[in-house]
Amino acid sequence: MKSYGQACPVAHALDAVGDRWSLLVLRELRLGPRRYTDLAAALPGVGPSVLSQRLRDLEAGGVLERRTLPPPAAAVVYALTGWGAELEPVFRALARWGMGSPQPLRGSVSADSVMLGLRTFFRRGAQPWTAVVEVRVGREVYVLRVVDGELTELVRGAHADSPDVTLGGPLTEVAAVLAGTVAVGSAAVTLDGDAAVLDLLLASVVRSP
Amino acid sequence: MKSYGQACPVAHALDAVGDRWSLLVLRELRLGPRRYTDLAAALPGVGPSVLSQRLRDLEAGGVLERRTLPPPAAAVVYALTGWGAELEPVFRALARWGMGSPQPLRGSVSADSVMLGLRTFFRRGAQPWTAVVEVRVGREVYVLRVVDGELTELVRGAHADSPDVTLGGPLTEVAAVLAGTVAVGSAAVTLDGDAAVLDLLLASVVRSP
DNA sequence: CCGCATCCCCAAAGATACTG
DNA sequence: CAGTATCTTTGGGGATGCGG
Numbered sequence: 001m002k003s004y005g006q007a008c009p010v011a012h013a014l015d016a017v018g019d020r021w022s023l024l025v026l027r028e029l030r031l032g033p034r035r036y037t038d039l040a041a042a043l044p045g046v047g048p049s050v051l052s053q054r055l056r057d058l059e060a061g062g063v064l065e066r067r068t069l070p071p072p073a074a075a076v077v078y079a080l081t082g083w084g085a086e087l088e089p090v091f092r093a094l095a096r097w098g099m100g101s102p103q104p105l106r107g108s109v110s111a112d113s114v115m116l117g118l119r120t121f122f123r124r125g126a127q128p129w130t131a132v133v134e135v136r137v138g139r140e141v142y143v144l145r146v147v148d149g150e151l152t153e154l155v156r157g158a159h160a161d162s163p164d165v166t167l168g169g170p171l172t173e174v175a176a177v178l179a180g181t182v183a184v185g186s187a188a189v190t191l192d193g194d195a196a197v198l199d200l201l202l203a204s205v206v207r208s209p
Numbered sequence: 210m211k212s213y214g215q216a217c218p219v220a221h222a223l224d225a226v227g228d229r230w231s232l233l234v235l236r237e238l239r240l241g242p243r244r245y246t247d248l249a250a251a252l253p254g255v256g257p258s259v260l261s262q263r264l265r266d267l268e269a270g271g272v273l274e275r276r277t278l279p280p281p282a283a284a285v286v287y288a289l290t291g292w293g294a295e296l297e298p299v300f301r302a303l304a305r306w307g308m309g310s311p312q313p314l315r316g317s318v319s320a321d322s323v324m325l326g327l328r329t330f331f332r333r334g335a336q337p338w339t340a341v342v343e344v345r346v347g348r349e350v351y352v353l354r355v356v357d358g359e360l361t362e363l364v365r366g367a368h369a370d371s372p373d374v375t376l377g378g379p380l381t382e383v384a385a386v387l388a389g390t391v392a393v394g395s396a397a398v399t400l401d402g403d404a405a406v407l408d409l410l411l412a413s414v415v416r417s418p
Numbered sequence: 419c420c421g422c423a424t425c426c427c428c429a430a431a432g433a434t435a436c437t438g
Numbered sequence: 439c440a441g442t443a444t445c446t447t448t449g450g451g452g453a454t455g456c457g458g
Contacts, residue, residue, distance in 0.1 A: 001229070001430080002451090005253065007316040009307030009329075010236055010300060016310065018229070020210070020431075027219055036440050045214065047432050052441060062311050076440070083311060090306055091219060093298040098222030100295060102271050107216040120218075210449080211432090229450075245421055256451050261422055285421075 016061045017087070021046055021054050023094075026080065026087060029064060030119075031112055031142070031156040033079035042110065063087075095120045099207070111137045114175045115144075115154065123206045124149040131197045134163035137174045146201070165193035180205070225270045226296070230255055230263050232303075235289065235296060238273060239328075240321055240351070240365040242288035251319065272296075304329045308416070320346045323384045324353075324363065332415045333358040340406045343372035346383045355410070374402035389414070 001019050004011040017023055021043065028034050028042050040051055055078060058064045063084040069075050080087075095116070098105070115135065128149035135142045143159035145152050167174060169189030176182040177189055180202055184191060191198065210228050213220040226232050230252065237243050237251050249260055264287060267273045272293040278284045289296075304325070307314070324344065337358035344351045352368035354361050376383060378398035385391040386398055389411055393400060400407065 002254075003316070004233065005316045006233075006322070007314045007318045008236070008322040009304040009310075009314060009326075011233060011307075011316070012310055012314045013303045013307030014232060016307075018232070020227070023223060023227070024213065024215075024220060027217070040440095045211075045432075047434090048441060049433095049443085050431060053430090083309065086306055086309060089302040090299070093302040094222045095218040097295055097299055098218030098220075098225075100292065101218075101221060101225065102292060105216045105218060105221045107212070107214045107220070109216045113215070113217040117218075246419090249421095254451070256453095257422060258424080258452095259450060262449095 013090075016063060017058070019054065019057065021050060022058060023091075025051070025054055025058065026063065026084060027091060027116070028112065029078060029080045029084070030088070030091065030116060031154065033067065033077040035075055035077050039078070042112070044108075058084075091116075092120050109171065109175065111140045111142075111171055112156070114171070114178060115142050118144065118178060118201075118205055119151060119154050121205050121207045122151045123204055125200075125204050129197075129200050131164040131194075131200070132159065132161050133197060133201055134159070134166040135174065135178075136166065136168035137171050144201075146204075149204070151204075163193065165191070165195065165197045167191055167198060178202070178205070180207075222299075225272060226267070228263060228266065230259060231267060232300075234260070234263055234267065234287075235272065235293060236300060236325070237321065238287060238289045238293070239297070239300065239325060240363065242276065242286040244284055244286050248287070251321070253317075267293075300325075301329050318380065318384065320349045320351075320380055321365070323380070323387060324351050327353065327387060327410075327414055328360060328363050330414050330416045331360045332413055334409070334413050338406075338409050340373040340403075340409070341368065341370050342406060342410055343368070343375040344383065344387075345375065345377035346380050353410075355413075358413070360413075372402065374400070374404065374406045376400055376407060387411070387414070388416075 003015045017026065024043055025039060028039055036051070040046060040048065043051070059066055062081055064078050065081050067077050067079055069077060114137065130147050133144050140156065141158050142154065142156055143163065144154040167177065167189060169187070173188045177184055177187050184195070184198065212224045226235065233252055234248060237248055245260070249255060249257065252260070264273070264275070268275055271290055273287050274290050276286050276288055278286060323346065339356050342353050349365065350367050351363065351365055352372065353363040376386065376398060378396070382397045386393055386396050393404070393407065
């Protein structure tokens with residue numbers, strides 16, 4: 001796409017990530033590297049040519065990088081660069097603004113989306129706590145680490161450290177629990193480990209302001 | 210443009226303001242309402258049909274509103290709605306990210322852009338201060354109000370209150386002064402009023418972190 | 419003038435098929 | 439699995455023109 005031709009930093013940012021699908025591709029990488037096929041599956045309607053075009057543009061723009069994993073994995077993954085990872089405040093601001101929409105959100109919900117909601121609305125609470133929480137939704141596994149009340153890590157995939165608590169269940173149930181809509185006891189979810197840690201987590205997710 | 214069809218709040222936000230030119234149109238409204246012709250002039254390359262299309266879409270989406278001023282003005286202006294004004298954190302995040310680009314910003318600089326840089330990087334300092342600053346660049350006039358160290362207002366156009374200090378001059382000179390690149394004394398700018406207030410302002414604009 | 423609508427042309431997106 | 443090739447459709451860029 002053509003550049004806006006303005007020195008304004010907003011225009012410059014949009015030159016880099018303003019194309020259709022670009023920010024959604026990058027959103028998919030917020031929880032870790034993904035393969036081409038994963039991206040295509042997570043972005044219904046994108047079309048293979050547009051996706052590969054975006055991946056090339058974003059790589060050329062220094063926002064993401066293409067990594068070829070060594071054998072025997074022998075797979076290609078796309079990951080955010082340092083500059084790309086700095087888009088986090090942009091995603092937070094966009095997500096908060098989108099949540100405040102007068103019109104309701106419609107469409108399908110993904111597991112990633114549920115987990116990223118935690119990152120968007122996580123607030124450090126009054127008393128610092130430290131824990132590792134594992135969330136298993138469908139066949140996806142996520143790990144989040146809180147150190148001194150700060151969310152320091154939220155990634156897709158299993159983790160080296162054993163979690164203090166594990167929450168598992170179908171997407172809608174886990175989403176309801178994490179959104180605070182349904183209590184843990186009355187939802188069709190499994191809970192292993194320290195239930196108090198999960199309460200601390202839920203208390204740290206503030207969606208109102 | 211077609212919806213992304215995802216319930217993700219980021220996707221929903223992009224459904225509303227993700228079209229080409231949309232966010233730049235809204236950026237033009239951050240400092241106050243503008244007319245169609247002003248928008249067209251501020252966005253070189255947009256084309257009248259696309260601009261009016263965007264204005265209609267954004268109005269239908271509840272992001273901006275079309276106002277017909279009463280006679281004798283009898284002009285049409287476009288202004289942000291309440292929800293549209295809440296895009297401010299998105300612009301701040303995008304601008305900060307754009308400034309951190311590994312590639313240099315190229316293109317033309319506008320007076321609005323210079324003033325918005327102040328809003329993007331303004332930080333409340335250690336000691337609170339209160340003042341009204343007027344900036345005259347070219348034939349544009351801007352007024353910014355600081356109350357207790359907080360930037361409470363930054364608008365285009367003259368203001369009712371008389372300013373404590375007025376900075377004036379050509380675009381490049383004023384931009385250099387406000388960016389801290391050039392000292393006030395050695396720039397081709399005029400300064401009327403309390404020079405200490407301008408120093409306080411410049412000290413409140415922190416671009417590094 | 420200001421605020422668009424129309425028209426034409428090209429570039430980009432969507433969809434499908436296919437290949438190293 | 440990771441894309442490319444191809445085709446069709448849609449949308450953007452640019453110029454002109456018209457009504458208020």
